[in-house]
Amino acid sequence: MAALEAAKPGGSRFVGGCVRNQLRGAKVDDIDIATQLEPGATKAALEAAGIRAIPTGIEHGTITAIHDGRPFEITSLRRDVETDGRRAVVAFTQDWAEDAERRDFRLNAIYASPDGQLHEVVPGSIADAIKGRVIFIGDADQRLREDYLRILRFFRFNAWYGAGMDADGLAACERQKEGLTRIAAERIWKELKRLMEAPGPSEALLAMDETGILDIVLPGATASETPSLVAVEQGARLEPDPLQRLMAMTPRRVRDVRQMTTHLRLSNAEADRLTAWADPALAHVLGADAQALRQMFYRHGPEAVEDRALIEAAQLSQGEAFQAVRRAAAGWTRPEFPIGGDDALAAGLKGPEIGACLRSLEADWVASDFTLTRGELLARLSSRTG
Missing domain, CATH: 1.10.110.30 (Hydrophobic Seed Protein)
Incomplete structure (x- = not known):
């Protein structure tokens, strides 16, 4: 802020979420600054002070300053010249009121000078921020x-x-x-x-x-189960997870999940997690005994099992049952299947029969609650090839 003030005294103010959250006593994450300097002058002022300046949204007047490793978004005062419902063509201005009037909500249009003085350009904005009123400008x-x-x-x-x-x-x-x-x-x-x-x-x-x-x-989504999901989350002291909340609103059918992931263009990791949760091979989790849970963890992964358990708990109001699954997942370590392809080759198997035989033996091992030893599995392998 000192660099901007040196270029134009009184021409820059904090704005938006940082001011709103400060008024509410909430955590301040991002810091946005509005300035009467145009983008070129903003960049020059920052660089003159030895501050890295990145033109992240230059067409809309935004320069990101990196100071002590922290980003600050600095945007020139502007007014909308043309809008199409998605993006705006803007013109820069020196008028704080014009800049405020193009913003969305009154509680986001509060400015603060570097000395902490508040500027209520839009009447009612300070009261809105304090009282939690979200009102359009x-x-x-x-x-x-x-x-x-x-x-x-x-x-x-x-x-x-x-x-x-x-x-x-x-x-x-x-x-x-x-x-x-x-x-x-x-x-x-x-x-x-x-x-x-x-x-x-x-x-x-x-x-x-x-x-x-x-x-x-x-x-196809519905929010009807969201309140019960939040209740289970709070009972288990879970941090909010947007994907789990999306699961609670989405029909648990692979077809619907695939349509959802395509519709929202989710990342591969997000899509994989939703698909694993919807896998029809994953049976009901709540009420499963310890052995059944271990088998689920092995075949589907603990994350998918926990996701399924949470959504079931929300649907059935069974928070305690969900927490039991969480404890089981936390104490589970994935076991390693004791035999592999080299053992099958040594036993004389070839081609596709190797995979088929190993899958069958792995199913036996899982059904034994992972207790069959390497020796016992090799004996079964030998008996199937003898």
Whole structure:
């Protein structure tokens, strides 16, 4: 901030989440700065002070400064010249009010000078931040038509900070919901993940479900089991996991899961985890005895078994049973199958019969609760080739 102030005294202020969270007594993660300097001048001021400057969003006036290993996003004051529901063409300005009026919610439009002085450019914004009111700036429908992703941001901010959903804002989101079909899947999933990382997202997700917004971004999903899932999570002291919450809203059918992963363009790791959870070969987990659990851990992996157990626990309100599965998974170490291809070759097997025989013997070993020894397995191998 000192570098920016040296270039234009009084021309830069903190804005957005860092100011909002400071007012709420919440943790401050990202630091955003608004400045009257245009991007070229911002970059020059930073570099003159020996600070690395990266033009991460230069067309929208954003420079990322790296100071002591920490990023700071610095954006020139701007106004929207043209919008298409996804991206905006902007023009730079010196007017703080113009910059504020193009933002989404009042609680995100609070500015703070380097000395801590607050600037309430939009009336009511400070009270909104303190009381947890998520209210659009100006005409809600217009704000949404500028960028339809703001529909999901409305629900995300309510999930994290809201103390009761603004009825006018909710109605506007419902009216404009079809605009979400114009938003790239990657942006949709990024916003949904941040929403589902909230400690208590149930009210927001249920409202999305009731208004038909959820079905647009997650076709076939339902939020009805989210409250019971959150209750099980809290009982087990789990950190919120967006993928597990997605599982709770998605039909457990491989076809539906594959459609979901394609629709949202999930990463390979995310898609693999959802597919493992939906695997029809993975039987009901809750109520399984210790031996059955060990077999599930071996065949499907403890993560998939825990995921399945959590969703079952939410459906059946059996938090204690889920915690028993967690304890079993924590104490489990994957055993190593004692024989392999070299043993099969030594026994005289060839080609496809090697894999078939080893799979059969591995099934015997798993059924024995992993107690069959190498010697016993070799004897069985020999008897099958003799």
